[in-house]
Amino acid sequence: MSVVCEGNVCRLVFPIDHWTQAIMQDELKFAVVCSSNMNRSMEAHAVLSRRGYQVKSFGTGDKVKLPGRGNKPNCYEFGVSYKDIYNDLLEKDKEYYEKNSVLNMLMRNKTLKPCPERFQDSTDRFDIIITCEKRVFDQVVEWFVLKKPEQNKPVNIINIDIKDNLEEATLGSYLILDLATKLTESSDYKKELHSILKAFQRKCRKHVSDCIMFY
Incomplete structure (x- = not known):
């Protein structure tokens, strides 16, 4: 320096x-x-x-897919913001998606860019x-x-x-x-x-x- x-x-x-x-x-x-x-x-x-x-x-x-309960994925269109996906999963089952670290992953993602492309x-x-x-x-x-x-x-x-x-x-x-x-x-x-x-x-x-x- x-x-x-x-x-x-x-x-x-x-x-x-x-x-x-x-x-x-x-x-x-x-x-x-x-x-x-x-x-x-x-x-x-x-x-x-x-x-x-x-x-x-x-x-x-074709879709953005995230793991969900019972092997049923959560599917979203490309272009839906990470913030909106985060809020959707937060509302669906906060405890589950915190435990599997999906919410943390989405928090990371939205600091990098607005949405999946x-x-x-x-x-x-x-x-x-x-x-x-x-x-x-x-x-x-x-x-x-x-x-x-x-x-x-x-x-x-x-x-x-x-x-x-x-x-x-x-x-x-x-x-x-x-x-x-x-x-x-x-x-x-x-x-x-x-x-x-x-x-x-x-x-x-x-x-x-x-x-x-x-x-």
């Missing part, structure tokens, strides 16, 4: 840390995608955004899309296959299988952070992607799928 004075105004200047420097070197745009944009993608969204990465998160399902409805463009299960990976790839490329801009789609529970979502978010760090620190991630993923797969002991599609 140092002090810089300009005229009568002095300000503290903090050194650029490892994470910030990596982002400044190559500002990749990341998307993290799961089924409902509730648990796995939002946990990774939170972790990556705290590190300064350009990241958005999405779901690919569906990937297929997004007009954003990304350099890297990371999916959290093979079925979601297939849905994202299918969307690109059915969509006629307009810009011929490549995007790398990478899948890491993460179980849809709170503990695995937390662990998975740091795996995604580790991969994002390796890609960002690479001098040319497109040329080095194969070796990066191979080393990552050995380290995390999870099967990793990847492909290139085009916007």
Whole structure:
């Protein structure tokens, strides 16, 4: 830390840390995608955004689904706010949804963005899309296959299988952070992607799928 004075105004200047420097070197745009944009993608969204990465998160399902009593899920449309979903579950059964940590998850989510978003409805463009299960990976790839490329801009789609529970979502978010760090620190991630993923797969002991599609 140092002090810089300009005229009568002095300000503290903090050194650029490892994470910030990596982002400044190559500002990749990341998307993290799961089924409902509730648990796995939002946990990774939170972790990556705290590190300064350009990241958005999405779901690919027809509905947003949350666990309910008796194996009957609570279903909502994409676009219904996390706040409204929180209030709905609070009214239905506060004790149950506090106990299974769904209310805490929704509290976290609404600090990051207003509502769950569906990937297929997004007009954003990304350099890297990371999916959290093979079925979601297939849905994202299918969307690109059915969509006629307009810009011929490549995007790398990478899948890491993460179980849809709170503990695995937390662990998975740091795996995604580790991969994002390796890609960002690479001098040319497109040329080095194969070796990066191979080393990552050995380290995390999870099967990793990847492909290139085009916007």
